[in-house]
Amino acid sequence: MLGTTVILAFRAINRHKLRSFLTTLGIIIGVAAVVTMVTLGNGATAAVREQISSLGANVLQLRPGQGFGRGGGGPRPPDFKERDLTAIENQLTGVRAVAPVVQSSGTAIYEGNNWSTTVYGTTSTYSEVQQWKIADGRLFLPDEEAAGKPVCIIGNTVRTNLFQGAEPVGKRMRIKGVSCQVVGVLATRGQGGFGDQDDVVVMPIKFVQRRFTGDRDISQIMVAVDDAYDTSTVQTSLEELMRERRKIKAGDQDNFNIFDTKQISDTLTGTTTILTQIVGAVAAISLLVGGIGIMNIMLVSVTERTREIGIRLAIGAVAREVLMQFLVEAIVLSCLGGVIGLALALAASLAIAPLMQVPFLFDIKVNLIAFLFSAAIGVVFGYFPARRAAALNPIDALRHE
Amino acid sequence: MIDPIISMRGVTKVYGEGPTAFQALKGIDLDIAQGDFVAVMGPSGSGKSTTMNILGCLDVPSGGEFLFKGRHVETLDRDQRALLRRRYLGFVFQGFNLLSRTTALENVELPLLYRGEDKKTRYDLGMAALDKVGLKDWWDHTPAELSGGQQQRVAIARAIVTSPDVLLADEPTGNLDSERSVEIMQLLTDLNRNSGITVLMVTHEPDMAAFARTIVHFKDGLVERIEEGMAA
Ligand SMILES: Nc1ncnc2c1ncn2[C@@H]1O[C@H](COP(=O)(O)OP(=O)(O)O)[C@@H](O)[C@H]1O
Ligand SMILES: [Mg+2]
Numbered sequence: 001m002l003g004t005t006v007i008l009a010f011r012a013i014n015r016h017k018l019r020s021f022l023t024t025l026g027i028i029i030g031v032a033a034v035v036t037m038v039t040l041g042n043g044a045t046a047a048v049r050e051q052i053s054s055l056g057a058n059v060l061q062l063r064p065g066q067g068f069g070r071g072g073g074g075p076r077p078p079d080f081k082e083r084d085l086t087a088i089e090n091q092l093t094g095v096r097a098v099a100p101v102v103q104s105s106g107t108a109i110y111e112g113n114n115w116s117t118t119v120y121g122t123t124s125t126y127s128e129v130q131q132w133k134i135a136d137g138r139l140f141l142p143d144e145e146a147a148g149k150p151v152c153i154i155g156n157t158v159r160t161n162l163f164q165g166a167e168p169v170g171k172r173m174r175i176k177g178v179s180c181q182v183v184g185v186l187a188t189r190g191q192g193g194f195g196d197q198d199d200v201v202v203m204p205i206k207f208v209q210r211r212f213t214g215d216r217d218i219s220q221i222m223v224a225v226d227d228a229y230d231t232s233t234v235q236t237s238l239e240e241l242m243r244e245r246r247k248i249k250a251g252d253q254d255n256f257n258i259f260d261t262k263q264i265s266d267t268l269t270g271t272t273t274i275l276t277q278i279v280g281a282v283a284a285i286s287l288l289v290g291g292i293g294i295m296n297i298m299l300v301s302v303t304e305r306t307r308e309i310g311i312r313l314a315i316g317a318v319a320r321e322v323l324m325q326f327l328v329e330a331i332v333l334s335c336l337g338g339v340i341g342l343a344l345a346l347a348a349s350l351a352i353a354p355l356m357q358v359p360f361l362f363d364i365k366v367n368l369i370a371f372l373f374s375a376a377i378g379v380v381f382g383y384f385p386a387r388r389a390a391a392l393n394p395i396d397a398l399r400h401e
Numbered sequence: 402m403i404d405p406i407i408s409m410r411g412v413t414k415v416y417g418e419g420p421t422a423f424q425a426l427k428g429i430d431l432d433i434a435q436g437d438f439v440a441v442m443g444p445s446g447s448g449k450s451t452t453m454n455i456l457g458c459l460d461v462p463s464g465g466e467f468l469f470k471g472r473h474v475e476t477l478d479r480d481q482r483a484l485l486r487r488r489y490l491g492f493v494f495q496g497f498n499l500l501s502r503t504t505a506l507e508n509v510e511l512p513l514l515y516r517g518e519d520k521k522t523r524y525d526l527g528m529a530a531l532d533k534v535g536l537k538d539w540w541d542h543t544p545a546e547l548s549g550g551q552q553q554r555v556a557i558a559r560a561i562v563t564s565p566d567v568l569l570a571d572e573p574t575g576n577l578d579s580e581r582s583v584e585i586m587q588l589l590t591d592l593n594r595n596s597g598i599t600v601l602m603v604t605h606e607p608d609m610a611a612f613a614r615t616i617v618h619f620k621d622g623l624v625e626r627i628e629e630g631m632a633a
Contacts, residue, residue: 316487
């Protein structure tokens with residue numbers, strides 16, 4: 001019975017190829033739009049998450065001042081000292097690694113090539129905190145760190161711009177007028193959420209303090225949270241510890257801020273997820289319009305095929321069979337539209353993802369839902385015309401011109 | 402008359418309601434024996450088609466009794482009548498009523514689809530029916546590629562493919578020239594004689610009625626008289 005109906009549906013669709021195509025066009029476009037949008041949206045979310053995780057997962061950044069964009073007046077809050085670092089290391093639980101950072105910008109020179117970049121003064125633990133890997137060469141040796149020797153590890157951007165084809169490890173370059181030896185190259189980290197993560201020169205903190213910043217202050221402390229601990233708990237104890245160390249009275253505001261990369265990550269991915277949902281919803285409306293299109297053309301088709309329905313009824317089709325025929329036809333059409341739409345979405349996503357610089361993520365769930373949705377549209381919008389066809393009186397239908 | 406396959410008693414049909422109501426049939430009494438070849442004649446508007454529709458279980462009488470194979474059709478619902486048509490009846494219409502853009506074979510196979518026959522049975526029976534009407538070689542042609550006479554023969558093949566007890570034909574030659582008409586009549590006669598199908602046919606033309614064994618004359622919604630045909 002169902003087999004027969006499906007055969008009939010395919011025959012009817014085959015007999016009216018153009019009309020069938022036009023009928024499904026709405027579904028095709030709707031499904032293609034929804035799936036493309038959601039696929040690209042998911043890719044964008046993944047890209048954002050990837051960029052943020054390049055900042056280091058579960059890392060708390062401790063800086064002086066009241067956080068981003070809340071400068072305010074008054075004297076500049078003091079930087080941190082080496083003892084703050086030791087205190088964090090020794091007194092805080094749930095800490096995986098701690099690294100001090102001082103930052104300075106300047107020009108690097110190698111054989112007549114200039115490159116303006118950022119110098120990070122830090123210790124070897126920085127690579128642990130940020131989970132940076134050395135692609136070439138090595139990290140700083142303990143005595144290089146202790147003595148603040150002129151050695152550096154360079155990012156890939158610096159490598160390409162300064163050394164071009166040449167092998168940098170072991171070479172001497174100049175940074176801010178000081179000669180230093182390249183001991184390592186960082187593994188590529190890509191475009192981070194905050195600029196090019198590879199455009200850096202990393203040096204022992206003692207060296208940077210002595211030659212560039214001129215004091216022993218630490219402008220930033222990076223605290224990597226142990227995976228077994230809750231980041232926000234560690235953040236709270238870090239805040240308490242720093243308030244105590246900086247002798248901030250109860251009720252007074254912090255003169256430092258703690259920047260939680262995980263929180264930022266969640267906020268940003270949350271935003272892209274919402275955007276994806278909104279765009280997806282708009283596309284879903286177009287799918288609905290596509291469903292109404294199916295109903296329209298099926299209704300026209302019922303009228304146009306009144307005589308055919310009359311013939312079928314005269315031959316002995318019962319009402320349910322005629323209803324099923326039109327219903328199955330609508331479902332087959334919308335499913336075909338769904339499949340074509342999915343194929344288009346696949347092609348479109350593959351083509352657009354690289355242009356948007358987001359990864360292409362094939363999500364079987366999204367595709368499945370879109371397909372089932374198109375089938376459901378066939379059922380819902382096919383039912384009304386089908387019932388109308390089934391209710392026709394055979395004599396009137398046969399007489400219809 | 403022994404064993405009437407069709408029996409009408411006081412059948413009336415009223416179209417519409419209230420002041421615009423029109424009584425098309427005013428009390429038809431009619432018995433048709435199995436294996437008969439009946440021609441229904443009468444002026445236009447005399448109720449021939451209305452009667453055929455009731456006989457074909459496409460419509461129900463407003464009053465009276467209509468027995469088909471001993472069953473009271475006036476008590477059956479839409480789907481029950483559809484099943485009767487599917488099992489026992491074949492229809493041939495004046496306007497052929499084939500599905501367009503559909504091959505002759507697919508048209509002929511259609512009633513078999515509703516009977517749930519498998520593909521091979523459909524093909525075999527469909528080709529056999531086309532062979533009976535002499536169109537075996539035209540099986541893959543669509544109605545647009547066939548002449549009127551050929552289309553009507555495909556329609557007859559479709560009507561007989563299920564080996565019905567009764568074949569109903571409302572002015573089957575109305576759209577054909579006399580030569581094609583004679584061919585169709587010969588085909589119907591052949592089916593009646595050799596396959597034992599009871600044939601009920603409406604016609605205007607005495608030439609066509611001449612092929613029948615019984616001729617029923619209608620007038621103003623009543624059976625005026627019944628006479629023996631030349632073929633009796
Ligand atoms: N569906 C209908 N509604 C109203 N009147 C109808 C309908 N069908 C037929 N009639 C009327 O009933 C009468 C008999 O019609 P019909 O049986 O078609 O006559 P015939 O086939 O003998 O020409 C005609 O007057 C016709 O106008
Ligand atoms: Mg008539």
